[in-house]
Amino acid sequence: MPGVSNGAGIQEAEMRSMRSRLAAAVIAIGFLVASLAISAQSIPDLRMPAGKEWTTIGGDWSNSRYSTLTQIDRANVKNLKGAWVTHLGSGLGSKYSLEATPLVKDGVMYVSSGNDDVFALDAKTGALIWEHRSGIDQNISTVCCGWDNRGVALGEGKVFLGYLDGTVVALDSQTGKLLWQTPIGRWQDSYTITSAPLYYNGVVYTGVSGGDRAARGKVTALDAKSGKELWHFWTAAGPGEIGGDTWPAPNDPNPVRARAYLQGGASVWQTPAVDPELGLIYFSTGNPGPAAGGVGANRPGDNLFSSSIVALHLDGTYAWHYQLVHHDLWDFDCPSPVILFDQIYDGVKRKGIAEACKTGWIYILDRTNGKPLIGIDEKPVEQDPRVFSSPTQPTPRGDALMPQCPQPLAGWVTKCIFGVIYDKPILMSPGGNGGVNWAPMAYSPQSGYFYATAADRPQSRLLRDLGKALGPPIGARNAGTFTAIDSRTNKIVWQKKMPYSVGQGSGALATASGLVFHGEPDGNFQAYDAKTGELLWQWQTGAGADAPAITYEIGDEQYVAIAAGGVSIQTASANGDMIWAFSLKGSPGDRLHPFPAPRPPQTVIGVEGPVVKTNAVKLADYAFTPGRITVTAGTKVIFTNTGKEYHNAASADSGGWDTGLLASGQSAGVTFNRPGTYSYACAPHSFMIGQIIVTGSVTGTAIESAPPTVVDRNASPPANAPVAMPGTMGCDDHGE
Numbered sequence: 001m002p003g004v005s006n007g008a009g010i011q012e013a014e015m016r017s018m019r020s021r022l023a024a025a026v027i028a029i030g031f032l033v034a035s036l037a038i039s040a041q042s043i044p045d046l047r048m049p050a051g052k053e054w055t056t057i058g059g060d061w062s063n064s065r066y067s068t069l070t071q072i073d074r075a076n077v078k079n080l081k082g083a084w085v086t087h088l089g090s091g092l093g094s095k096y097s098l099e100a101t102p103l104v105k106d107g108v109m110y111v112s113s114g115n116d117d118v119f120a121l122d123a124k125t126g127a128l129i130w131e132h133r134s135g136i137d138q139n140i141s142t143v144c145c146g147w148d149n150r151g152v153a154l155g156e157g158k159v160f161l162g163y164l165d166g167t168v169v170a171l172d173s174q175t176g177k178l179l180w181q182t183p184i185g186r187w188q189d190s191y192t193i194t195s196a197p198l199y200y201n202g203v204v205y206t207g208v209s210g211g212d213r214a215a216r217g218k219v220t221a222l223d224a225k226s227g228k229e230l231w232h233f234w235t236a237a238g239p240g241e242i243g244g245d246t247w248p249a250p251n252d253p254n255p256v257r258a259r260a261y262l263q264g265g266a267s268v269w270q271t272p273a274v275d276p277e278l279g280l281i282y283f284s285t286g287n288p289g290p291a292a293g294g295v296g297a298n299r300p301g302d303n304l305f306s307s308s309i310v311a312l313h314l315d316g317t318y319a320w321h322y323q324l325v326h327h328d329l330w331d332f333d334c335p336s337p338v339i340l341f342d343q344i345y346d347g348v349k350r351k352g353i354a355e356a357c358k359t360g361w362i363y364i365l366d367r368t369n370g371k372p373l374i375g376i377d378e379k380p381v382e383q384d385p386r387v388f389s390s391p392t393q394p395t396p397r398g399d400a401l402m403p404q405c406p407q408p409l410a411g412w413v414t415k416c417i418f419g420v421i422y423d424k425p426i427l428m429s430p431g432g433n434g435g436v437n438w439a440p441m442a443y444s445p446q447s448g449y450f451y452a453t454a455a456d457r458p459q460s461r462l463l464r465d466l467g468k469a470l471g472p473p474i475g476a477r478n479a480g481t482f483t484a485i486d487s488r489t490n491k492i493v494w495q496k497k498m499p500y501s502v503g504q505g506s507g508a509l510a511t512a513s514g515l516v517f518h519g520e521p522d523g524n525f526q527a528y529d530a531k532t533g534e535l536l537w538q539w540q541t542g543a544g545a546d547a548p549a550i551t552y553e554i555g556d557e558q559y560v561a562i563a564a565g566g567v568s569i570q571t572a573s574a575n576g577d578m579i580w581a582f583s584l585k586g587s588p589g590d591r592l593h594p595f596p597a598p599r600p601p602q603t604v605i606g607v608e609g610p611v612v613k614t615n616a617v618k619l620a621d622y623a624f625t626p627g628r629i630t631v632t633a634g635t636k637v638i639f640t641n642t643g644k645e646y647h648n649a650a651s652a653d654s655g656g657w658d659t660g661l662l663a664s665g666q667s668a669g670v671t672f673n674r675p676g677t678y679s680y681a682c683a684p685h686s687f688m689i690g691q692i693i694v695t696g697s698v699t700g701t702a703i704e705s706a707p708p709t710v711v712d713r714n715a716s717p718p719a720n721a722p723v724a725m726p727g728t729m730g731c732d733d734h735g736e
């Protein structure tokens, strides 16, 4: 019970746990002994960085994703080889992503798939010990950004995780048997859980997703023994609560505004950090709802605690907050996990907290009080009273992680960060994916650097009506950056231009031997020199290596492990179901070789495939088929949603047409009256892109006086088609 300030509580809890196990002893003596042995070990001091084990998502309670292991170092990492690879047989298919950080404890690896199935593997061999199939409803339709799960938490001999259906469950860590389940929201109300929970001192803490679908965000604390809810904290503050006056009043004559906080978003997409000495838990929040951060007209005010860092006391009461983006209009939320760190500023050791955000900045605060440690200036930004723009936005001193203005693109009006968007298509950077989306940073106390991966891709935007963030237009860069930033100055130490958009995905793992590990969407798992950014090693895993990596030691052998299964919606990297572990010894007989490279994601947005002569396009989960068609001018192209999810087809050049969101089975028509090449995308799934090549009309000049495009929302819809949900938005852009 090393040095935990309220360790007495843990002891108490452990004793109760042992007593209940004693009751079962008559039946299973052997099992009892094993349980006690594990219980006795199960109170590690996770204030310290990870060593031989990796027992919580961020490696420690600070989320630093830093390991003290040094067997694999800068000199020998070139000899790192595949030790084992295990196919989970779960999460295979285009709707799934594999985003989990594995945990390792007592020689067992615990990892979850995009279907919320949990696997316990022998961490030395990859052999399956047990599996728990979630059995979640396959009809869940409110998942923001692909089916995924970021991982599990361990404590008291249990494995905790959140399901996409809004349930938190506890499994027996030795058998995988379900011990309790507690619904904390309904998926039908857009409450889905994708983040890994945090276990600390007898309590399981979890956030919820769904802020992009008008769910009201919250953090919930559950009793680890029973699953009983202890408290919840609304991240979209209500009337009378701290921050409640930053939303329209509930008696606002406009009924949409009056209810805005109830659909206020501010999801908590990732695992909180905890400082046991200060008795605080910390997390960052997503964009405000409704409508994915758009339509600011419906929610005048700062909309606390959206796009913020929030600190709570362990009883769930408010301690402090710092808002990173006021009255967000751009989906600039902050889904990456907060990191706690200590650093010297002006000769004084300070307790810091850092958050990398979709804005592309890292925000560095004093975690005792939420005040900036380096300086964050409120700078005036472009205004538009129609969307109630905030007059200023917080602007950290230091360097941004990627360009905050788009590169010029023919036919586009471009704007930089915090530019106004409303009724004209604008090309803007950062896009709704960031910057830094959910990819976790690492912090090395050795170098004092943060290691962050960011997207560098613009997005086309139009706010009016639905708060649309359209996809990145064809021809736009779809790349990223990998950066080391000095925590003392918030300035870049080194930066690598990355070929792919890596603001969502693997992020970084740092080690005491001066290495940083990172997985690429093209399947390559990589090691870099933490001081210089030099690429030292890579290994092709065979699928998008887009989950955070970990390291651990068994016997005298250090392993590095990563899940490789791609990120479906945001990155469109190759799907898979593999868990890879690497070591210097490698596999018995060196049997394991790099896998064949999968199809990599696009580095420039483009449309692939043959051009088909048809006026019918299917909107499937998740592709337009055919992706490229040709018609003569004056033809009405019929778009029909044949998928389960909501899709639309909307101009991804400056044409401005949009079918609106279509529910399964619904159709809409768009008449193209002018010859030319038209690009379009699906707003919820910006990687869904298509192209229509319109050739000269057979009827000659008759249509030349007509508008270039005409949308028919009611083109031959099937009978009894469900009505599209208003104000929902997609994922591409969102926290998850």
Ligand SMILES: [Cu+2]
Pocket: 622, 646, 647, 648, 682, 683, 684, 685, 688
């Ligand atoms: Cu779509």
